[in-house]
Amino acid sequence: MAVIEIKNVAKRFGNYQALSDINLTIEDQEFMVLLGASGCGKSTLLRIIAGLETASEGEVWIGGKRIDHLPPKDRGIAMVFQNYAVFPHLTVFENIGFGLRMQKLPNDEVTRRVTRVAELMHIDALLKRYSGELSGGQRQRVAVARALAMEPDVILMDEPLSNLDALLRMEMRAELKGVLAESNTTAIYVTHDQVEAMSMADRISVMHQGKIVQAASPIEVYRNPAAEFVAGFIGNPPMNFLTATPAGTGQWQVAGLALDGPQSGAETLNFAIRPEDLRLSEMGMQAKVKIVEPLGAHLLVTCEVDGTLFRAVLDSDLAVKRGDTLTLTPQPDRIRWFDPVSTRAVA
């Protein structure tokens, strides 16, 4: 059982507040992805869990035991580094067995475990090679195998696929997910790639400026972003925003369209809708077409609504061209509302 609890963790580098108010519980055998733009503190949080960095405040618990004062090796973790950190002076075999050697396991046990994970990661033919004789993808596999060989409670991964080319990344994504599900470990996976996050995670923690903005399942993060930042960050293209003004109780005026919305006393709200949740109709928002991008499966149309850029994903059969005016209606159950002051979602 390896539940990870992060309680009120904060981290300062000098005057710079890298993390604040981090509270997160990761269930046993859960695959948690920390997602956020570069510099938002993902690696710092992961390194605090690993013990490579000390939190300025707060506690970290793994498996019901407080571990933030323990050295990395006593935390029951293993880690996969962004640049692999495969030792260049050791063979693949000795790299994978490094942690086991440090635990002074007997030779035959080391051989047994190294062989098993090497087969699992399909690198059993490379065991005698050195890191300089491997491709990036193979080195990545060695790094993962080295972590798996420890049979840890928790595997921490810091952008493990970011140095691979797109095709390999897609392949490794699926494979990693499968291997980790088999191994029954709890996993924390750091990435800035939302596709990676959506496809791999049981749960995503979206981070922004040193805070966790939302921690929920991928579909929940996508459908019900808890804050404007999440709505604008997740999805490609991201959500569209327009300003809404009150038009009676629970009624809001958006770009000339009256819509049902939350009962709120706010002066204005921000209306948000995903580009794929817009339909062409007789009545709706007037959108002046600026750019038309045929993407094969559908058409990505960038327009202007109420002086704001607005994207719609439409059927690829439509004959739309620059300069046309479209009438768009949002699908009512997909509309989300945000408070412009707190930037949080309003129900």
Place this chain on the structure above:
Amino acid sequence: MNARFLPYVLIAPVTLFLCLFFLYPFVLVAKQAFSTGAGFTMDNFRDVVSYWKFPISMKNTLLLAAAVVPVQLALALLMATMVNKMKRGRDLVLYVWTIPLGISDLAAGIIWLAIFEQSGFLNSMMHGLGLIDRPVNFLSYQHPGVVFLAIALAEIWRATAIMLVILVAGIGLIPKEYYEAAEVFGASPWKRFTRITLPLLRPSLQTALVLRVILAFEVFAVVAALGGTLFPVLMGETYAYQFDLLNGGAAAAMALIILAISIGFTLIILRLLRVPKGATI
């Protein structure tokens, strides 16, 4: 110009310079060593090797190298590790530690002579503390151990920094991620040093050791200042042949013997610290 020849043209001046001022004199010395005036002979080598001082000076030189180099290696590694861990003041500390490099070896010998001689610091300090009644001549035939110690100390003080600068540069090149990986996978600080730092430092260790060992076999001025005739070494004997006994042939033979020892040790060091085939460090 043809790109194939350009590299050779560019290294031509240096090659010419080396041939003129290194290879040519070297050939002359070799010729001198292998002749006594009439054709090829090994007489010079036979003479110098059979002289009673040769085994002693050989033994002293090797002993000194064996005592000094390992201590310097350990010290240089320790100092380099410490400097590498520093966040601030690193350059200042490095400058201070490398000051002895700027002092000639004879001057270094004289500095340590000022400490150990009969009217030196050590005597006045021990006298002041009441440890001795009257000044002792430490650097005399009655105290061969002290003579050796003084020479070894002076050598360590003088030449550790040569290894230090090479090792500091080498350690600085090792990516931090390797240490973090080693730490996560359970390596103690000592294990990180022996399993990561030392193996990844092999190229720098080779350079530092080769340089230092060659210098150790050429030790001369420090010994002359502190030991005089009490502690004969190979280079001192070479000097004596050339300038006291005016026997150029014997001096040339000694020089070649020192060269042969240096080459031998260089090969041993390169062999011991070689990087495994296929590994890229």
